[in-house]
Amino acid sequence: MTARPLRLPALAAVLACGGCGTPWQSALHPGGAQAGGLLDLITIFTAVCGIVWLLVMIVTLLTLRRRRAGIEAPLPRDEGTERRPRRAVQAAVATTVVIIAGLTLLSFFVTRGLTADDPQALVVRVRAYQWWWEFTYQDPRPDQAFTVANEIHVPVGRPVRFLLEAPDVIHSFWVPSLAGKQDLIPGRSNEITLVADQPGVYRGQCAQFCGLQHAHMAFLVIAEPPDRFAAWQVAQRQPAPEPATDEASVGRRIFLARQCAACHTIQGTTASGTLGPDLTHVASRRYIAAGLLPTTRGSLAAWTADPQTLKPGNNMPMVPLGSDELSAVSAYLTSLR
Numbered sequence: 001m002t003a004r005p006l007r008l009p010a011l012a013a014v015l016a017c018g019g020c021g022t023p024w025q026s027a028l029h030p031g032g033a034q035a036g037g038l039l040d041l042i043t044i045f046t047a048v049c050g051i052v053w054l055l056v057m058i059v060t061l062l063t064l065r066r067r068r069a070g071i072e073a074p075l076p077r078d079e080g081t082e083r084r085p086r087r088a089v090q091a092a093v094a095t096t097v098v099i100i101a102g103l104t105l106l107s108f109f110v111t112r113g114l115t116a117d118d119p120q121a122l123v124v125r126v127r128a129y130q131w132w133w134e135f136t137y138q139d140p141r142p143d144q145a146f147t148v149a150n151e152i153h154v155p156v157g158r159p160v161r162f163l164l165e166a167p168d169v170i171h172s173f174w175v176p177s178l179a180g181k182q183d184l185i186p187g188r189s190n191e192i193t194l195v196a197d198q199p200g201v202y203r204g205q206c207a208q209f210c211g212l213q214h215a216h217m218a219f220l221v222i223a224e225p226p227d228r229f230a231a232w233q234v235a236q237r238q239p240a241p242e243p244a245t246d247e248a249s250v251g252r253r254i255f256l257a258r259q260c261a262a263c264h265t266i267q268g269t270t271a272s273g274t275l276g277p278d279l280t281h282v283a284s285r286r287y288i289a290a291g292l293l294p295t296t297r298g299s300l301a302a303w304t305a306d307p308q309t310l311k312p313g314n315n316m317p318m319v320p321l322g323s324d325e326l327s328a329v330s331a332y333l334t335s336l337r
């Protein structure tokens with residue numbers, strides 16, 4: 001990872017405040033080298049093109065004024081009067097070529113730096129589904145790998161390589177404050193690498209229309225110091241905690257007996273479905289259903305009771321539960337920290 005942003009302050013400082021609130025979600029508010037490099041490109045392209053536009057407008061206005069004042073140049077009659085406009089056109093063409101070549105080279109080198117491979121990188125496999133994200137942290141020791149959904153943690157300063165897959169339709173992985181977009185395409189694997197230079201919460205969003213709930217396909221990237229990241233990793237590798245109350249253990253029994261377990265995995269139980277998000281530590285995440293609702297006992301209960309009203313068309317069916325059952329299941333889900 002050698003992409004070092006110039007950190008051009010000008011445009012960024014003025015425009016970034018659209019993304020000032022947390023979590024960050026703005027290409028004008030970079031939190032890492034990749035997004036910084038792209039912001040430099042945006043700034044330089046905008047400045048250069050803005051200057052060119054201004055010059056063209058000035059020349060146009062001057063020409064119109066000359067016309068109106070009746071001092072329009074007569075049709076060129078001989079070599080002498082033609083020489084000046086010809087020189088001007090030649091100079092304009094040469095400048096255009098130089099500018100376009102310059103911008104092309106610049107964008108080539110900046111974007112090439114963004115994809116540089118790094119053996120130190122943390123590797124995370126991403127699977128985008130209609131309409132949620134599955135993240136599997138790879139590990140040389142397979143028993144250390146673990147899976148989460150819709151929220152990832154990354155260590156500040158260490159590159160993270162995302163291996164992008166899409167089992168259903170085309171999606172696009174985009175965390176504007178950390179990197180550019182990369183599509184996830186069925187039958188093909190793409191990659192994107194990013195580094196967060198500053199701790200913070202960054203919001204990502206599917207950036208390729210992928211069906212009814214495309215707009216509800218967000219995720220969070222939480223960048224934290226390496227020791228806190230390591231602690232998070234250790235906690236996520238643990239199996240689900242044992243229910244601490246009677247109600248929660250009734251909830252677990254219902255969860256395992258009903259269809260839930262066919263679609264969801266909860267490590268440490270017999271639930272090992274893979275059609276829906278891994279719920280082993282669902283209550284440790286800030287949102288459920290890909291950014292739709294903050295994680296509270298109430299929202300877990302509401303979601304379980306009627307996922308189709310909250311997120312119409314999503315792939316979780318309504319599983320009929322009595323109110324006591326619902327209460328027990330939500331108690332159990334809330335205990336999955």
Ligand SMILES: [Cu+2]
Nearest residue numbers: 171206210217
């Ligand atoms: Cu999508």
